[in-house]
Each structure stands twice: as C-alpha cells, then as structure tokens.
Amino acid sequence: MQMREMGEFNFIKSVADDTIYDMSTVICGIGDDCAVYKAKKGYHQLVSTDMMVEGIHFSSKTTAPFDIGYRLGTANISDIAAMGGVPRQVVIAVAAPPDGNSQRLQEIYEGLKSICKIHHVNIIGGDTVRTDGPLTVSLTIIGEVPEETELYRSGAQVGDVVGITNTIGDSAVGLEALLDNARGYLHCKRVHQRPEPQVYLGNVLRSLGAHAMNDISDGLGSELNEIAHASGVAIEIDETAMRFHPEVIQWAKKKEISPWSFALYGGEDFQLVFTIPENIVNEVSALEGIQLIGHVVSGAPGVCLRTAQGEKKIIPAQGYNHFSK
C-alpha cells in the first residue's frame, strides 16, 4: 500500500505498538503533544541526533529496510555508548514520499524496534511527514551516565594507552563485498548491515576509569585525530599491534591494498576507540573484545602510525564530509 493510501494516522497507529521496552522510566509514550519520562537522580543526561537520507546514507541495493532502521538505531545508541552512558529513549522523525511503500517504512520501524529492544531503549515519540524527495529519517536519542563520569574526546593524557573494541574495517569490507556481489564475507556483510553498538564495553571502560572515548563512525583516522586535537596530545599507533578480522585480511589481499585502509578510512564500524591510564591496562586487557594499539605522547596534536620498520607515517583526519563528493 502507498503511504498516500494508508494516511499518516493509520501509519502511526500501525507502528506505535510494542515500542516500550523499559516501563520504569516512561510516564507517557507516543500520543500526546510530548512524551513524558523520568530522569535518574544523580545522573547526567546525554542527547544525540542522527539523520539518514536514502541514496546518501543507505541504498536499497545493499541495505534491506529492516537494516536501515537497525543501523539508524545503532548509530544513535553508539553515540551514547561513546560517552560511557546507557541509552534510554528515542524519538524518530520520518519524511516519506507519498507514493512510497508503507510496508517498507514499517520494516524500517521493525529494524529500529529490534535494536531498541536489545538495549531496552523506548521509542517514545515521532513525527511522520510527506516529502517530494528521498526517504529521510532522523533519530534523537537520550541516555544517562552517572554525574561527572561521562567520557569526552578531550580527556586523553600523555602516557595513556590507546585501545579499540573488537576489530575494525569490517563494515567497509562488508560494503565492498556486497557491492561486488562477492560470495562469503558473511561476518563483514553482517557488520555492515547490522552493526552492534558497544554499550556494555563503553560502560565497563568508563567505570574502570578510561580517560577519553569516541565511537568509530567515520574511520579510526578521523576519530583518533578528533581525540588528539580535542585533548592537545599526539597519538602513536603501533602497526604490529593491530589484529584484523580474517575476512578483512582476505579481502585486502584480494584487492591488493593494506587492511589499514579499511580501518583508518572505512567508518561505520561503531566500535569504540579510547585512551586509558597505565594503571588499569591489566584490567582492561583482560576484558574480552579489547585491543590495545598505541600510546598517547606529548607533541603537536596529530596521529601517526609506527610501522614494523620503525617508520612514522602521519595519519590525516580525512573524515567523511557530507557535502563533498
């Protein structure tokens, strides 16, 4: 059925069910001028917003509708994880073409619900409007973190050890494998289609006393440069310390490029990059899903890669600029 036939109110009715996964914080969900919720005493509130546009951030070729919703949820939840916080509530705004398929939009909601359910994040409100352009979805997330413990990118200190969660470059390889119609690469394809936000590890790292944290949405190169510049420190990454997923190594070999290209400039892994003081290195490295890959040193803010041969290569920021080609 087209959105035009279904109408705004019937559509909202069809997606408003099963949206509350943690009753304890919600007073009133979808249906009034505002949603009403409780903030936890002794906690700071966190908020972040992300917008995704069809044809720019996702395409029907590589991403099923369910996965669009899932990815949107992950991108937002990951921003809360990157502060060491717990995600609580989201509101979603959708601009949809009137001749668009209402079932497709419902599947996007199903994907969002699926990732929200896993993390007990309530969908408490939204807005659904018409557009003559591409499908555009915007999600705003609210989370919490114990007062004064939130982790900023500006907290890195000289002497810190730099680490990441799990492996990176996986999503970029997954995207290429999907676009090439390559067989296999199931792990990387799955990471690209349904990346998992690292809420648990973000909270553990915060409570152990990490100094700085970012989520890796734009590639490690960009995220490390953000930490370095915000903290006024230099960061050295050790080429030999990084462990890549076997599929990333395999794909990189096939394409005759370094797996580092995917890690540094790939983005959308939604893993965390962090710095920790020396005195918690043992505890942190004992955690599952942690790699320690470098150090914070004094010097002009910037990032370099120390190769196996002892060479130092500068890693530029090279973030994703939404308005360049």
Next chain:
Amino acid sequence: MQMREMGEFNFIKSVADDTIYDMSTVICGIGDDCAVYKAKKGYHQLVSTDMMVEGIHFSSKTTAPFDIGYRLGTANISDIAAMGGVPRQVVIAVAAPPDGNSQRLQEIYEGLKSICKIHHVNIIGGDTVRTDGPLTVSLTIIGEVPEETELYRSGAQVGDVVGITNTIGDSAVGLEALLDNARGYLHCKRVHQRPEPQVYLGNVLRSLGAHAMNDISDGLGSELNEIAHASGVAIEIDETAMRFHPEVIQWAKKKEISPWSFALYGGEDFQLVFTIPENIVNEVSALEGIQLIGHVVSGAPGVCLRTAQGEKKIIPAQGYNHFSK
C-alpha cells in the same frame, strides 16, 4: 556560497556560536558524540520532535529563511507549552542540497536561535547531512515540568470550562493574505511568519489547576476532537463567545466566509486550548490573553458548535493528514 564549497565542518563551525542561553543546565554543548545536560530534581522530562520539508511545510514564497527557523522553534516549544512545561534544550538535524545556499541555511539557524534565546532554550547538538531532495529540517526539544503536574489531552472532565489563549485563525488569514499579495493584515502575516509559543500562559494554567491542554497546530476542530476523544467527553463551543482578531473578521468578510473556518481548520496558530474546573474560572478569566469559549459535557466523544440561534453543528476532526493531497 554553496554548501558543497563550504563543507560540513565549516558550516557547523559557522553556526555553533551563541547557542547556549541558559548555562545552568548544560555541561557540554555541540562538539562531542553527545551533548551533556542536567535534569532538574523533582521534574518530569518532556520530549517532542517536529520535521519540516521545503515545498510541503514552508515555501520561499511566503517564508523567509529566518522565519523557517523561527517557526520550527515555535512548533517544538509550543509542544512543551502544551504540557504546561518549560522548554530547555533542542537538537537540530538538517538535510541540505549540496548546491543550496549556505547563507540561507545560516539564516534558518539565526531564526531558530532568535526564538530559542527568547525562551532560554539551548541548542546543544545537531547533525548536518546532504540530500538530493528538498531542504529538510528536524528539531527535537526536551523540556521539564514538576512531577505529576503535566497536562494531557486526556484530562478533560464533565463540567469543565473550555478556553483558548489569545485569538485563533490569525495564521491562516496571514498565509492567505501573503499568497494573495494583499496589503495590510500585518498582525496576521506576522503571526503566520513568526508565531509565538505560549509557554508563560501554559505554565500559569498548569499551576492554577487546568485539567487538559493541547496546542493549536492543526486547527481548533482537530485539537478539540483530540481532547474529547482522549478524555471520553463531549465538548460544546459557544459561537457567540468567540472573539476574533479584527483582521480575521475583515478578511473573512472580504472572502465571504465565516471567520470560524479559519479558527477551526486553519492551524499553525500555536495558541493553547485547555479545559479548567469551574472553581478556577474567575482566576483564569482575570488573566490577560484568555478567552473562555465553551463547556465539557457528558455524551459521546465529539465536538459541536452551538450557534447564536441555538442550533448544534457537529465539528469534525478534519486534522491535517500529511499524506493526502
């Protein structure tokens, strides 16, 4: 300069200044994975989101860029006012065409800043992305209200008196006057271009003990029906009790239609409609900018207009459906 030339990061830098108007609640504004803010102890949190699309919700013919931002701010602040709350923080997401004029987008921000400044609402975060479609802006607002005092549309009780703030239909007349290039009608044009959210009166009405409240974004007919159906009551409006703005009367006369058409189906006035118990009628009617226009009675949920001749005309819901023509 085109957005493409300016780039995402330079654009964000150019609008991130002067965005905090109440330092006391903000720990960290624009610039990290999340913004960080404090929630007030003993208060419930309110959240609402609104999306506006160029060509659907605004056109360059009737709305200057500054006014687009102003209206977007008002629409969101008004949702908080409608719960009896105080607006605190907003985050904005923008999808802009790469060949769009960056100065125009900056002017939209200026309009948003202007209305936010008046109400001490901080702009603490955002997302700026590219689109191949029309300019699309999405705003999410967070506000607060003393615990258990928020006003729902479901709170109306039989015996209540129904009121509105100020006058309505003004925005619809303003739009028509602008489209017709009519001279004069300065009040109505101004209401259409820069409507003012009724935060002050919303809070006074809440603290005096109002029972139910909505803001009038879709026309009085739709809003009253929402209250009637959510509360399970009937509402009777008294035709002779309503006072219209002189410009609305003048325009209606010129167009040979009833000023009630503008009030009931016009929308975008962002005034409040509310119900109050009999025992506070004197206090409420002593306030400046209040009209009492009807009663809550028992009966099947619905709304009717009692004419000067004693006739009863049913007022249909007829809200704005974003996907119909």
